[in-house]
Amino acid sequence: MKTIFTLATSFIAISFLYAATLNKNHYTQKKIALKSENRIDTPNQDRFVKVNLVQGEFTEPTELAVLPNLDILVAQRRGEILIYKNQTKKLSQAGKLDVYFKTSTPDVNAEEGLLGMAADPKFAINKYIYLFYSPFDQSVNRLSRFKLVNDKIDKSSEKIILQFYSQREICCHTGGSIAFGADNLLYVSTGDNSTPFDAPKQQYVNNGYAPLDNRKGLEQYDSRRSAGNTNDLRGKILRIKLNDDGTYSIPDGNLFPKNDPKSKPEIYVMGNRNPYRISVDKKTGYLYWGEVGPDATNDDPSRGPRGYDEVNQARKAGNFGWPYFIGNNYPYRAYDYTNGQSGNPFDPAGAINNSPNNTGLGIIPPAQPAFIWYPYGESKEFPQVGSGGRTAMAGPVYYAKPGASPYPAYYNGKLIIYEWVRGWVKAVTMSPQGDYKSMEPMLSKISLNAPIDMELGPDGKLYILEYGKGWFSKNPDAGITRIDYLKGNRPPNIEDLEIAKTSGLLPYKLAAKVKATDPDGDALTYVWNLGNGIKKTTTVPELKYTYTVAGEYPVSVLVLDKIKASSKSQVIPVFAGNEHPNVDIVLNGNKSFWFPNKAIDYQVLVSDKGATVNKERIYISNTYTEGSDLAGAQLGHQQAAQTLIGKTLMLKSDCSTCHKISATSIGPAFEKVSAKYQSDPKAVDYLANKVMKGSSGVWGEIPMPAHPAMKEAEVKKITEWIMTLSNKDAVAASLPTSGKITPANNVDKKKSVLTLKATYTDAGTAKLKPLTTTNTINLKRNEIDASEINDLKGFEKKEVSGAEVIALNENNGDFSLSHVDLTNISGFKFNLVNSSNYEVEIRLDNTGGELLGKSKINGNTMIKSISDGKFHKIYFIFKGADSEKPVIKSVTVISL
Structure with missing residues (x-):
């Protein structure tokens, strides 16, 4: 069919x-x-x-x-x-x-x-x-x-x-x-x-x-x-x-x-x-x-x-x-x-x-x-x-x-x-x-x-x-x-079920909250299914409960209105008796950008409450992927259980139509894929490429469709999750827990995001499977194409010689970049299609914020150095009366 x-x-x-x-x-x-x-x-x-x-x-x-x-x-x-x-x-x-x-x-x-x-x-x-x-x-x-x-x-x-x-x-x-x-x-x-x-x-x-x-x-x-x-x-x-x-x-x-x-x-x-x-x-x-x-x-x-x-x-x-x-x-x-x-x-x-x-x-x-x-x-x-x-x-x-x-x-x-x-x-x-x-x-x-x-x-x-x-x-x-x-009463709408911490040592204290509304404005009742036959009813959308017996428990909530019309949330598994390990990545330097030929100094710190960290279970990698603007690329620190990242993205895609985790469908089970490529250190990239471009002949005559519309970074999260499904107990670290990564000058221009990723899988317990946590830091290439700049005022996007640019179409205008760490940043260079004598001001957090620097647009604009460890929104304000309005193809961030 x-x-x-x-x-x-x-x-x-x-x-x-x-x-x-x-x-x-x-x-x-x-x-x-x-x-x-x-x-x-x-x-x-x-x-x-x-x-x-x-x-x-x-x-x-x-x-x-x-x-x-x-x-x-x-x-x-x-x-x-x-x-x-x-x-x-x-x-x-x-x-x-x-x-x-x-x-x-x-x-x-x-x-x-x-x-x-x-x-x-x-x-x-x-x-x-x-x-x-x-x-x-x-x-x-x-x-x-x-x-x-x-x-x-x-x-x-x-x-x-x-x-x-x-x-x-x-x-x-x-x-x-x-x-x-x-x-x-x-x-x-x-x-x-x-x-x-x-x-x-x-x-x-x-x-x-x-x-x-x-x-x-x-x-x-x-x-x-x-x-x-x-x-x-x-x-x-x-x-x-x-x-x-x-x-x-x-x-x-x-x-x-x-x-x-x-x-x-x-x-x-x-x-x-x-x-x-x-x-x-x-x-x-x-x-x-x-x-x-x-x-x-x-x-x-x-x-x-x-x-x-x-x-x-x-x-x-x-x-x-x-x-x-x-x-x-x-x-x-x-x-x-x-x-x-x-x-x-x-x-x-x-x-x-x-x-x-x-x-x-x-x-x-x-x-x-x-x-x-x-x-x-x-x-x-x-x-x-x-x-x-x-x-x-x-x-x-x-x-x-x-x-x-x-x-x-x-x-x-x-x-x-x-x-x-x-x-x-x-x-x-x-x-x-x-x-x-x-x-x-x-x-x-x-x-x-x-x-x-x-x-x-x-x-x-x-x-x-x-x-x-x-x-x-x-x-x-x-x-x-x-x-x-329903022309009359309607059931409640459930937006999300949130669990603050999905695992913990005994006694494990669950804190759950459901976002639910009733389209008819009725008061709501919440029936919580906490697994193993445990049920609790509340009249508020929050619940706290303490587990004293180790195990994996599927948690969900049924939300009812005053006449018992109901909706059920998704099921989230929680783990009592074991806690997800903590994985931290520490950078000594800028946390927004990477610079060609400039070393990134990193250190990975792992702790596992109630257990000794086994360094052989740490997996560290760096990859280059396509990215968009700074905010859209989800740059910076992200820590979450691996199953809550890659698996969630997989379920939202059409992958589950052809593949099951354990059972064979039209495509191979994810566990079989994981086992097949477990010894390949480039498996994540290889599988992500197959998902993006499609493939055939590996598991039979049915081809796997291409997914060019999917974001590469998200596809890699899926393939990383797949690779955790193998039964092997240990994964050798592909990078040391501390060191330096020096991006080359010849990295593909499209691969603008460098992702440093650290994963740790604990040993589990007698009653619970091993738990995995992944932390990532995403750094953006220091040259930001005009196509990635979206917060525009007085500018418009257009195409010049097959490339997207931003062109000032009023006398004055501005644009901004979000999620910018200014540590070790000395200035910005505007790469122009034309020549222009416009003046540019660089301001902190808003158009009337602290003036960081000011110069003519056709040169480097040096800025005041700020190393507060915070992420800022940086505004670039263009003023002038030159008949030749600036047309910008990219912005380069200059490092100290």
Whole structure:
């Protein structure tokens, strides 16, 4: 399934520059529409409430069907059909199909199985259920009709409607979603059944671009045989008219005629890679689907665009491009896999399919651009979708139920889209003609665990199937969720749970505080769960408790309002009987900046209450990373338990979608990664680079997506945490506990932050695991680029010769730098693009503060030396009447 399971195969994304002029009017319409996205009349998002109907009882759920009596059927990829009874609130098995869901080929994941489910529009009368699945004994994907009798699937009632060949023992892309239109036409999506990874032992490979390899024996790497083939049902969305006897006819308006030997009349939409979730607007008849896109991380002039996921709209039958186009009809190039030579870009007016694996027309229909498209990184066209791993899903178009609408009428006619990886839900506003106008967050206060299907029930409410964060497994967070909208009382909002000290020797005194508010102004009650069955209730948001028995205790709090509406905080583990060690880094010199060729004198001091410090457990390193302005780079001293830094950042990212700490998912367990690289002194940097740039082939054929939008410093905190998971007791110090570090003159200009990091892991106790503390000091390079200066008055940012500068656009102006230690600082130099006779004053803490120095801007401005050990805000005030206003490309800090 990235599909869902090749989520990994389309985490990456891109924009294709040489195709930017294609469909210009289409793009311009969308760009103008985006200007109106900031809305002020959106309903309060905290009135949406997540109601968990079932949780922790599913193994790879794929699609749900809400029945007229609000019972819910759930399909599981391994073949089970489960039924949730609305009256009893119980889940049971309604049936099981014998499906192909696992390959016998090492390191190759199958994504087939029981893929899709829908209830007949007349289910209350005929009890028909439609299932799209991969029978174990035949290499086909099959659409069948079954009857539900006494809450059981009657397998003897199966009526095979249609089936088509699907190549097995390969990965990936199945599609499999089923939806009915208002006219009772049935739509079913199918994947391109092609391998997006590189063919083994070949010189010329896909590299994440369109799979166009037509060499004999490598058919699975050629999507022109399926999605680009007019005579194949793979990589399509089919539309058929069902008859009462289980046969079907071809409705008018499909893409191809009924009697053409070079095409299939069932095809409504072609050119699909993995249309994993589809929906039909019951009023307009428009079809929507999320298209899971390819993996290339960058545009390549010789191959084509980077990968995009898409949300698409079909108002009529059409070709949506794959594998010839992606996104806004960005074209791929023909490619010869025997010699690596590129051909011309494909023509959107009618791409040529000359693959020997093609059984259909030689020229395919004109390509339609995507409705919404976005890469792995930030999207210029659709910034609200964010960045990160990507798996686009299309939900329903919402229409209020007359007289009893569960949600505000504000959402009437809006398309609901959602993301399996990123976890967001958006409401898309369209014109009466269906043109895109804007999108906005919906359910933004609700956390979803990999939503894989979404359906409007007969009560008008959203029902969401959550796959859970883990692959090919029974996930404890998988479940069925109903979304309610509270027009009256709302539950409390919990912002944060704070614990002053998460560990201590016995007796350990816990001091906890929760930040919670009630949107309706009610008084709150706090029920504290302190672990091991210990509970305390307070009417204030604070609690003090003393533990006298050693152990690890999960601490959380349930916050209730006056009518018992409640919210639960996150769980924070605390440790009684052992205390996190203290790690301190002492610098003899400036604590804000590093200077090329000037030694940094440091000393690391470690203490461990109640134990003797083992120096072999101390790990000290220095690295250079990309950084922003002084405050934004979080410079200076930071001490915290390692698990509260790297692990927290990991959980906030999409890493947990593919990796577990101990269990195997689509990616290796973090503990295995830690063990594999434990003896490598450069492991932290190596792993961080793999996270940032992506990688493949180390743990199997599924590639790890690139994360270029993540901050390098945060990625390194994650990889450092991963490296603490190994069972090895000691880590050798890579630097001595005291010494000097001399930064070289040739450090990469982008690596502007030097991080000195010290970590100590204690020995633990008989009842408690070892505890780790890390302390860091971050120092900024003494040359500060204009792009890193943000507190501007009278200045504006602009680009000169490809570099960002700040230019004075008024007669006078100022900017400031925060978090500046002036120890051993003698002055500042302004590196100008032009010459200017402006005067600059340097003042302490505010624009009227102590004058530290004053000079003409075109020379060095020497300042009064201050060594008070404090961090200050330094203001640079520019005055003058020179016609040549200063344009500054950087500021250099001068050391004594």
